Amino acid sequence: MSEFHANSSDPRITAPHIQAILSQHGYRLTGPRGWIVDQALQHDRPFTAEQLVAELRDHQDGRAAGIGRATVYRTLEILASVDVLSRVIQPNGSAAYVVEAPGHRHHLVCSSCGTTISFTACPVDTLVNTLTADTSFTIHDHLLEVFGTCPDCQEPADS
């Protein structure tokens, strides 16, 4: 029924492909964007903007080390807007990004270790119909995250 994606086992998107997507959307192909994309692709789990800033600051490539913090924030926002990255709300409420296949997705996040499972099933669809009919709101968007503990982080049940 549903499609589940453990992020580490997906056929990953490539840097050149992302460059093409950016270009198609009218964004320029710049050095900083390339380094940010490369660094983002290193991750198979959610990462925060500050995390990426730190990683780039300590990059082997000296040029990448000089990237401005605002540039990272701006670029991640762009990458999310063109559906290359997806924004995930962490259990603590702060934002992170994940590389994944495009499309409408939600996430199941382990509160303990951060492991993320993305899924395409969206139970909100039918709710939206009900809400629209009953409230006359025009519904534009929704936010759904599921939190739990992954198998690896669960306590052993036996002695």
Place this chain on the structure above:
Amino acid sequence: MSEFHANSSDPRITAPHIQAILSQHGYRLTGPRGWIVDQALQHDRPFTAEQLVAELRDHQDGRAAGIGRATVYRTLEILASVDVLSRVIQPNGSAAYVVEAPGHRHHLVCSSCGTTISFTACPVDTLVNTLTADTSFTIHDHLLEVFGTCPDCQEPADS
């Protein structure tokens, strides 16, 4: 089917009742908490912690005016934990609180004016079963907010 609650038309909880709840949960009944509860009850729509801080700073009652900012944050957190307030994610991503009837609820928020409709229908319940079976996660919690435009904020359709 679903129960909808426009916040302004609910039979409101009273301050004494809230005091009782706090007491039942082992919290002391203090002056600052009383003033914060009173101020929270003035609202029938989501309010932020900073909003309440500002309102209390300008309170007629001089004593209330001296409340510390941290105390407001701490108390709102407590009130949410005992189900007197409910935390709502605003369209901009920041947190707010609403006074409302207890129980598991989600919110439909107008991105334009902030009007909030709470509802008890939770489409995540069945999803949780699927996710549990398919991923072996132990699911603890979820976050669901729906955003849209309320009737009052919608553009007139005719000329």
Place this chain on the structure above:
DNA sequence: TCATTAGTTGAGACATTGTGTCAATTATCA
């Protein structure tokens, strides 16, 4: 009523996560 004591408070420093400005730089294209 009066100590005792643990919960609570206020002040303020500090942290995190962003956003806004602006001059300098640079990718893109004619």
Place this chain on the structure above:
DNA sequence: TGATAATTGACACAATGTCTCAACTAATGA
């Protein structure tokens, strides 16, 4: 190769919390 508009980096600034700690106080029962 220029012209032009997008992009960048530095940095100030803002919003939203968190943490510490000494002072205070509600609750308890002697």
